[in-house]
Amino acid sequence: MLWVDKYRPRTLDKVMVHKEEATNLKNLIAQGDCPHLLFYGPSGAGKKTLIMALLREMFGSSAEKVKVENKPWKVEAGTRKIEVELTTVSSNHHVELNPSDAGFQDRYVVQEIIKDMAKNRPLDVAGNRGFKVLVLNEVDKLSKEAQHSLRRTMEKYSAACRLLLCCNSASKVIEAVRSRCVNIRINSPSRDDIVDVLMFVAKKENLILPPELAGRIAHHSNRNLRRSILCLEACKAKQYPFTADQEVQTTDWEQFIVGLANDIVTEQSPKKLFQVREKLYELLVNCIPPEVILKRLLDELMKKLDSELKHEVCHWAAFYEHRMQQGQKAIFHLEAFVAKFMSIYKKFLINTFG
Known part of the structure; x- marks a missing residue:
């Protein structure tokens, strides 16, 4: 397993970066409900990590028991039927997909597939919250028609479904969608934050990491935490023991x-x-x-x-x-x-x- 997945925080309490955002999320769901959320920020900042930690906080460890499916969907577009193939990652409590993968047919994905998922309300039993969570990635790449369809879905099925939207740029998401979500900005971690995470990973792997090398990896990654950890693993594969002046691996x-x-x-x-x-x-x-x-x-x-x-x-x-x-x-x-x-x-x- 790659270190970036092996040491990904599983709960909001263990989040090392964006602790304030993690605390706010925990307080939000402690009230017994969860609004629609829009996570936005640069790539590698930690949006998906916070989303997965939030799902575990809401539904427990069963949220991590996921299955990956690549299946065709038949949706009606006026007088004709269109077949759209999408990859979904799902558990008993949530479904994650990327509607923009459907290209110009993304509006049909939002109108039909998401609507169908939102209709299937889970039973309100122990360990369940009475609603299902849809995690939609790269919402900023959806067409304007798809985003307007998404707004209608959010309104109509809000009792049975919560949406966690994830994107790099909130400016490319229409105001009608943004206004119906709690917007959470995930900034790129600072250089010091990245160095702390790299030192933590190195300690867990029983490695001696020179602070100078950790600092250069953090600088080279351009504040992308995922890339920093991948780069550290590449440096380990290239040469160990580490040296302070060791060359940082580039892709x-x-x-x-x-x-x-x-x-x-x-x-x-x-x-x-x-x-x-x-x-x-x-x-x-x-x-x-x-x-x-x-x-x-x-x-x-x-x-x-x-x-x-x-x-x-x-x-x-x-x-x-x-x-x-x-x-x-x-x-x-x-x-x-x-x-x-x-x-x-x-x-x-x-x-x-x-």
Whole structure:
């Protein structure tokens, strides 16, 4: 088992990061009921950990006895029937799924599948609270139609169902949904918090971890706790005993983007743009999120730029990131950003060196 799962806090009392939020959640459900909740914050901050600890607090250890199913659902869309295949993780008390996996059919998932789940109210017996919990991931990636359907579901089946919504950006969730939930912001853990968790994991594994290495892992992870623990495990696999100046392991896709940035700066031509497009496809088919690709590529390119170009390049990165959120094909916008960067950079080189 990966350390990130092995040492994940199982209860709200054992949460090391976001203790205040954990205490507030515990007080909330101690009142005997649970409202709809919206957890939002950056990736790797601890949203899913808090949600799973909350479920265990509400339903006991049986909430961890889950089964994973990948099954087709037949939903009616006007005069035709659509088959949608989704992966769900469920226990006797909750169902977890990602409606955005259905793509443009996400509104049918919300309208029919979630409605069907919400109808099946559990018996109010010992150990049960009389309602079922639906955990919906990546709510910010749902279409506006799906989000409006979600609002109606929240209102109609609130007696039988509670929704725990999870997303990275609350600004992409419509106000009608946000206003019907208790909004809980999960900030990225501080560098000191990450170092404390890494030292805790190392102690549990009977490892001697130099504070200098823990600090560099925390800095390298960009305040992503999940990534920090994975990085610590990778360092252990690479070399142990640890040394204070040991190199921090980076992932293959990060190294790939470093090489991609070097290619872009080395040559600006249609031929090179075509080669870059192939590498962008390679990242996308390996399930690296397009927003992450754009952000990491921008970081690497900024290291190679003169200060007078940085503002303009950041402007266009933000422009194409916004366009990517509005559109469907991420590759178009990633390639457009690279083409724009090549144009700006080549013009700069011509003006500077003739």
